[in-house]
Amino acid sequence: MRGPWSSIQSKLVFLIAGISMVTVLVGFSLVTERFAQSLRDSLENDSLSLAQRLVVDSAAYLSLGMAGQARDNLLDKVVLNSPHSLALFDEQGGLFAEIERGGGQIVVDDYRPESAVIWESDWLHIYQPVEDSLDQRIGTLYLKISLSQLSHRMRAFVGVLLVLLLVMLALAYFLARLMQRYISGPILTLADISRQVRDHQNYSLRAPVKSSDEIGVLSQTFNDMLETIEQQQAFRDKVEQSLRIKEERLERAVAELQYMANYDSLTGLPNRALCMDRIELAIRHASRTRTYAGIIYLDLDHFKDVNDSLGHAVGDELLKATAERLSDVLREEDTLARIGGDEFVIITTDFSSSDQIIPLVSKVVERFEQNFTVGRYSVQSTVSLGVCVYPDDGDSVDALMKAADAAMYKAKDVGRNTYAFFEAEMNRMAVWRQQLGSELQHAIDRDELYLVFQPKVALESGQISGAEVLLRWEHPEFGSVSPADFIPVAEHTGLIYRIGLWVLEQACEAVSRWRDVGLEGVTVAVNLSAAQFRQADLVEHIAAILARHNVPPQTLELEITESMLVRDVDQAIRMLKRIKLLGLRVAIDDFGTGFSSLSYLRKFPLDALKIDRSFIMDLGKNRDDTAIALAIISMASSLRLKVVAEGVETPAQWSFLAGHLCDEVQGFLISPGLRESEFISFYKSFSLDEVIASRNV
Numbered sequence: 246m247r248g249p250w251s252s253i254q255s256k257l258v259f260l261i262a263g264i265s266m267v268t269v270l271v272g273f274s275l276v277t278e279r280f281a282q283s284l285r286d287s288l289e290n291d292s293l294s295l296a297q298r299l300v301v302d303s304a305a306y307l308s309l310g311m312a313g314q315a316r317d318n319l320l321d322k323v324v325l326n327s328p329h330s331l332a333l334f335d336e337q338g339g340l341f342a343e344i345e346r347g348g349g350q351i352v353v354d355d356y357r358p359e360s361a362v363i364w365e366s367d368w369l370h371i372y373q374p375v376e377d378s379l380d381q382r383i384g385t386l387y388l389k390i391s392l393s394q395l396s397h398r399m400r401a402f403v404g405v406l407l408v409l410l411l412v413m414l415a416l417a418y419f420l421a422r423l424m425q426r427y428i429s430g431p432i433l434t435l436a437d438i439s440r441q442v443r444d445h446q447n448y449s450l451r452a453p454v455k456s457s458d459e460i461g462v463l464s465q466t467f468n469d470m471l472e473t474i475e476q477q478q479a480f481r482d483k484v485e486q487s488l489r490i491k492e493e494r495l496e497r498a499v500a501e502l503q504y505m506a507n508y509d510s511l512t513g514l515p516n517r518a519l520c521m522d523r524i525e526l527a528i529r530h531a532s533r534t535r536t537y538a539g540i541i542y543l544d545l546d547h548f549k550d551v552n553d554s555l556g557h558a559v560g561d562e563l564l565k566a567t568a569e570r571l572s573d574v575l576r577e578e579d580t581l582a583r584i585g586g587d588e589f590v591i592i593t594t595d596f597s598s599s600d601q602i603i604p605l606v607s608k609v610v611e612r613f614e615q616n617f618t619v620g621r622y623s624v625q626s627t628v629s630l631g632v633c634v635y636p637d638d639g640d641s642v643d644a645l646m647k648a649a650d651a652a653m654y655k656a657k658d659v660g661r662n663t664y665a666f667f668e669a670e671m672n673r674m675a676v677w678r679q680q681l682g683s684e685l686q687h688a689i690d691r692d693e694l695y696l697v698f699q700p701k702v703a704l705e706s707g708q709i710s711g712a713e714v715l716l717r718w719e720h721p722e723f724g725s726v727s728p729a730d731f732i733p734v735a736e737h738t739g740l741i742y743r744i745g746l747w748v749l750e751q752a753c754e755a756v757s758r759w760r761d762v763g764l765e766g767v768t769v770a771v772n773l774s775a776a777q778f779r780q781a782d783l784v785e786h787i788a789a790i791l792a793r794h795n796v797p798p799q800t801l802e803l804e805i806t807e808s809m810l811v812r813d814v815d816q817a818i819r820m821l822k823r824i825k826l827l828g829l830r831v832a833i834d835d836f837g838t839g840f841s842s843l844s845y846l847r848k849f850p851l852d853a854l855k856i857d858r859s860f861i862m863d864l865g866k867n868r869d870d871t872a873i874a875l876a877i878i879s880m881a882s883s884l885r886l887k888v889v890a891e892g893v894e895t896p897a898q899w900s901f902l903a904g905h906l907c908d909e910v911q912g913f914l915i916s917p918g919l920r921e922s923e924f925i926s927f928y929k930s931f932s933l934d935e936v937i938a939s940r941n942v
């Protein structure tokens with residue numbers, strides 16, 4: 246609350262005016278007092294000297310008793326500029342003569358014998374004894390003077406003084422205002438600016454500096470302070486701004502991380518982690534409501550082929566379209582998650598019996614029978630579904646996921662594009678794969694792996710031209726484990742890199758030993774898995790192995806599949822060029838089962854095509870297989886590639902291939918894979934005619 250005294254301006258005005266008024270009042274009182282005193286003194290002095298003069302003159306009248314003459318000649322002639330009355334008392338105090346001129350009435354009681362000057366509020370009384378020539382008191386002169394004249398003059402004087410006082414006060418006020426403007430003006434400006442700074446936090450304001458006095462110094466200091474605050478504020482703003490940006494970035498990163506931790510970036514569906522949470526919730530819900538929950542594990546059939554042949558971009562689009570198609574089929578309360586490459590999980594709840602899930606899974610299978618349109622491609626992509634039910638098939642997330650996974654494998658086994666419900670037996674296969682994975686880790690160190698060599702025979706010469714290296718695993722407990730079982734597990738666990746290099750090392754070691762026993766020029770073909778083919782330092786590793794065992798590069802052939810080539814054509818060409826630069830040979834294994842076209846094949850630096858066993862099996866019996874085998878031979882010839890038929894088991898197949906200019910054959914007709922020592926003996930004693938003849942028997 247601002248009162249009249251709250252501003253310096255009013256304080257200054259009141260102070261200056263107040264001081265001026267007090268000073269003037271004191272001064273005026275003193276002057277008035279002084280003036281009154283001087284009037285009184287003057288009156289008293291005049292009256293006394295008059296009285297003294299009259300006393301001398303009146304002695305004769307009193308002595309002679311001439312009262313009338315005393316009044317007329319003496320008293321009546323007295324001149325005094327104040328109204329007065331005069332009297333002469335005789336020796337006994339009797340009134341001898343008197344005259345009244347505005348001085349009031351004189352009575353006998355006024356008599357006093359001695360000399361006296363008496364001041365009353367309205368009167369001045371003067372008594373002077375009258376003496377004769379012998380200094381004997383013969384009477385008393387009495388002067389009674391009215392003070393009205395004096396009062397009148399005093400009032401006039403005070404009136405003038407009051408006017409003067411008012412003028413001086415006005416002057417003082419005016420001066421105060423002037424001084425205030427001069428002194429307090431800059432202070433008020435300073436106060437006003439500081440108020441604006443406080444109210445609006447505007448530190449760019451500055452007070453005007455108009456003088457070098459204390460106020461000027463104060464204004465300058467105030468400005469310096471504002472400057473410092475402004476700089477600090479700017480610095481703080483900058484720091485806050487950068488903090489805000491960092492905070493926002495952090496928040497975004499946290500949100501992104503949270504999203505990434507729970508959602509699949511491609512489809513926007515819950516990922517594996519969130520899927521596990523949702524299954525946990527579904528279990529709790531089903532247990533609380535005594536209902537069934539279904540976990541459906543879904544995998545796209547042949548997705549890898551689509552990815553490999555049409556590229557990752559098409560593969561990604563197919564996955565997104567799959568997510569959309571599945572979402573259309575599901576209820577709002579169901580969960581659809583993508584838990585891996587082409588693997589999805591559906592969590593569905595509130596069933597009163599497990600078979601109520603069948604309509605849903607049938608619908609999903611049906612919906613995937615329609616082709617997808619992805620860009621300019623029409624892609625056929627069916628699904629295999631594994632279904633398990635809580636609480637029948639497991640009571641934990643882990644158990645249910647394993648059960649659904651096992652059921653999905655079953656659906657794949659029975660021909661894909663279908664669904665399978667979990668059966669207890671399925672767990673066995675899942676457990677088996679798990680066991681293989683953990684046992685395989687120690688297989689090399691425990692010396693459980695070894696190689697066999699399956700001979701390849703050149704049809705023209707009838708000689709063994711080389712051998713395909715096949716890996717074998719003899720497990721102390723499981724016995725002989727097929728590479729068809731453990732190679733996928735090795736690929737899945739990443740062990741394939743170590744195992745693959747071990748195979749190459751062993752194969753080259755064998756070739757270098759063969760040289761010593763006279764097997765010159767026999768090539769070895771080693772199977773490469775897709776992961777190995779993508780391994781950046783594969784060529785360096787092979788070069789080191791060849792050098793270590795002093796094996797000529799052209800002795801080593803690498804077998805790769807078509808799908809490895811079409812997955813990323815440019816990368817495949819780069820890798821093949823590096824392999825060829827090293828001097829190795831390259832063959833395409835299982836040729837005819839993939840998606841290669843003649844135009845594709847022309848791009849790759851290859852040496853041989855191996856016709857897949859499935860086309861050889863019914864050669865000469867099945868028209869399609871025969872046509873494909875012949876087409877491959879013809880294509881290989883036009884591309885100047887060597888053609889090898891694998892899985893040749895009968896002399897009829899042999900004769901057919903020999904008659905159609907196939908270059909080499911490989912199969913049980915000649916020999917299965919042989920241990921190294923057996924292979925050396927087989928090679929040394931090999932006679933094509935004898936072998937064919939023995940098979941004909």
Ligand SMILES: Nc1nc2c(ncn2[C@@H]2O[C@H](COP(=O)(O)O[C@H]3[C@@H](O)[C@H](n4cnc5c(=O)[nH]c(N)nc54)O[C@@H]3COP(=O)(O)O)[C@@H](O)[C@H]2O)c(=O)[nH]1
Pocket residue numbers: 699713714715716717727728729732748772773774834835858891892893894911912913914918
């Ligand atoms: N990446 C690697 N893969 C390897 C390696 N060793 C083997 N494999 C692959 O495992 C799959 C199964 O191999 P396997 O059980 O060894 O079977 C091979 C032959 O035994 C079999 N074969 C050969 N001739 C015949 C025949 O006349 N009839 C018949 N039924 N089977 C026969 O074929 C398999 C060789 O196939 P392929 O490689 O396609 O030429 C198999 O895919 C192997 O590639 C390895 O070290 N690394």
